[in-house]
Amino acid sequence: MDYEQSDRVKTALLGMALAGLSIGLVLRLAGWADAAGVVWFIGVAPVLLALLVEILRSLRRGEVGLDIVAALSMSAALTFGETLAAAVVALMYSGGTFLESFAEGRARREMRDLLSRVPHTATRHLDGTLEEVPLDAIVPGDRLLIRQGDIVPVDGTIASPTAFLDTSALTGESLPVRLGEGAEAMSGSTNAGEAFDLTATRRAAESTYAGIVRLVEEAQRSKAPMSRLADRWSLGFLAVTVTLALAAAWFTGDPIRAVAVLVVATPCPLILAVPVALVAGLSRAAQFGVLIKGARPLEGMARIRTLILDKTGTLTDGRPQIVEIESRDGMEEADILHLAASLDQASKHPVAQAIVAAAKARGLPLPVPSDIVEVPGEGVIGRIEGRNVIVGGDDFVAGRVGCGSEADALAAGSVLVAVAVDGRFAGHLVMADPLRGEAKAMLQALRREGVERILMATGDRADVAERVTEGLGLDGLRAGLSPDQKVLLVLTEHKNGPVMMVGDGVNDAPALAAADVGVAMGARGAAASAEAADVVLLVDRIDRLGAGICIARRSRRIAMESVVAGIGLSVLGMIAAAFGYLTPVEGALLQEAIDVAVILNALRALRITPPEIAGPATGTAGAAPSNVSGSKT
Structure with a gap:
């Protein structure tokens, strides 16, 4: 049964329960008590029948939940002539499932909107x-x-x-x-x-x-492990409920007290609060550009103790950028960039495209080059506005102008692009893959969220990785790793608690799959990593990882708060009913209030705002996607 059909059935059951209770009350006030009892019975019957069908389906799947208590309470109330209490329970149960459906529908709204836009x-x-x-x-x-x-x-x-x-x-x-x-x-x-x-x-x-x-x-079809845990808890609660109801009837000789106990325990907040809070958390995370594939990874994110990060494209931007322009012949820096970018328009090399993008960002005019000769992987030769220009590796340019470049020593991980104009060295463009500006603050935020160990795992050289991570306060750095070595690192770190792996390349996909929670940088990352991951960051910003973990932890906390509060109030109500302080009707009304309260509390997950991000409307979603996706070595 799909969501829309299920919602229609729940709406119809609620309507019949409400109509039966209302019409019966009017007949009762008019003095027709017998007719009122018949109407209440008719209003309860379809709800009880639908409930019994659902219980049978659950039993076939090997699941036992607290829906059984609802069926027992309605059946017992009808058996002992408490048709008004049965009608209230029917309205309570159908209203609770309708409200749960409404809450989940609201939490799925962003996902449905996404699907409808195809x-x-x-x-x-x-x-x-x-x-x-x-x-x-x-x-x-x-x-x-x-x-x-x-x-x-x-x-x-x-x-x-x-x-x-x-x-x-x-x-x-x-x-x-x-x-x-x-x-x-x-x-x-x-x-x-x-x-x-x-x-x-x-x-x-x-x-x-x-x-x-x-x-x-996939996310919509998932079922939370915590919901299954709630089902296991429900067995114990079911046993306590039935035992208390039988004890109340045995020691007092009044079966109505047993009915009151059953009514107060129906339905348990366990089966309402958990799915609502977690589905709301999924929806809220999606608003911040964090697509979590289901409730299992959401709960996994809430328990993460170790974080392993890839370097390129994750902690760093993954695209070469100009960090310095060195002039060797007295030429202005803007002129060097202007000529180099104009010629590089003819090349598809990632470094060439990065140079073109940098020139456009500065508003430099880029004339069309002519007489172009490109040596793949080496450089480009051509004419710009009547001038002979050469752009490429240091050795490539030096070999064509007949002299050394006199290049300064480069920092680890930097790339030097030489530029010659009219047979003379003009200068260098120094390029690097810099650390993301938000990375350090994000790691500090994760520490505050309870992440105990943060490691880097990269296939790059150790000197490059050390330079990039300087000052980040990582607990470990593993460089020069192959994909299978990354998997081994993930498996080794399991001894310290649940592990999250974050990456963006095809080589990260095995480690993402091996981790308790794999996170892919989906804005520019490889399709393989997104498929293997449990979480995909749709925004090209690593700080959204912190937002996702914060939302996951708070959603789980809200679910547990709702469960504890709801169960506690239900137990108190059951005890009061066992001692005769609550009639079946009063118990039903009390449990209705409890169920509404826990669902509304679970919906607070829709308003979670991570402290580092003011909200989707004011948060920075990152730069627009670029056509630069690599580095020149």
Whole structure:
């Protein structure tokens, strides 16, 4: 039975229970007590029948829950002529399940909105005309028209001078972002500006949005381990309830007291608070760009004691950036960058594209190069505005101008790009993959959240890893690791408690799968790591990891608070009923209030705000995706 059909059934049962109770009360006040009893019986019957069917289904799955107490209380009340109490219990039970369904529906709202946004067709350019085609027909290289208000159907690059995209459905960032020509656009974004052209880089089934939808569907189908734990607890509570009810009837000789005890215990907050709080936590995390694949990883995140981080693309940005421009011939730094970036427009090398992006960010004009000769992996030669320009590795440029570059020693992990103009060395562009600005604050926040050990595991050289992590206060650094060595590290760290692994590359996928909770940097990471991970960060910011852990811990705490408070109040009510201080009707009303209270308390998980982030509307979702994705070595 799907969610919509289940919701309709619960709504119908609530309506019948409410109608039966209301009509019976009117008949009772009119003096027709016998007729009122019949109406109450009729109102209870469908609820009890539906409950018995659900109990049988649960028993076939090997699950025993506190729905049995609800069935016992209604059956006992009808048997001993307490039809009004049975009607109140029926209304209580159907109202509680309806409220639970409503709460879960509200918590799933963001996920349903995401699923409902899936586009089915796209507008493609073809021989000077436009055609509407199904998404499956789009192949990489197709040029698509994205009209104002359209959902970007596939991943691609902007083919117009500029585009204005709303990425809030994916990242939680409230402000639209402006992307220039050549920038990457994620499927699922909304065109918030004028129409633009997009060059498809992936098929629809392989695009970001399709992958996110698949992960969301997995999350919706999951069942929390804590819910199963609640079922195990329910066996003990069921035994206590039945024992207390039988004892009350045995020692007092009054079966009505047993009915009152059963009524107060129905239904237990265990089966209401836990799923509501955890599903609310999943929804809240999604608002911050943290897609958790189900309640199991959410609970796992709440118990993490050891964190293992990859370096490139995780602690660092994963894209080369210009950190310094050195002039060797008295040429202005802006001129060196202008000429180098203009020539590098002809190259697809990640470092070349990073240089072009840096020049565009500074607003430098980039004329079209001519007479281009590229030596793959070495450098580019060409003419810019009548000047001969060479850009590439130090040895490549030095060999063509006939002299040494006199390059200064580089820090570990840096890349030197030499530039020569008209046969003379002009200077160097010093590039590096810097530490993410939010990394240090995020690690400190995780310490406060109870993460005891933080390690780095990287396949890079030790000197590079040490330079990048200097001052971070890590508990350990493991460099030069192969994928299987990363897995071994994860398994070794299990002795210190639950382990979380964070990575973004294909080589991280095995370790992500081996960890108690694997987290993938999904904004620019490899598809393999996202598939292997339990959690995907949709925003290219590592600090959202801290937000996700905070939401997970607080959601679990809220669930436990609701359970403890609800069970405690129920036990007190059962004792009062056993001693005759509560009638069945009064007990039913009391338990109704308890159930409503614990569900409303569980919904507090929808308002969790991590201390480091003011909220999706004001938080920083990170820079727009870039077409730079590597480093030149």
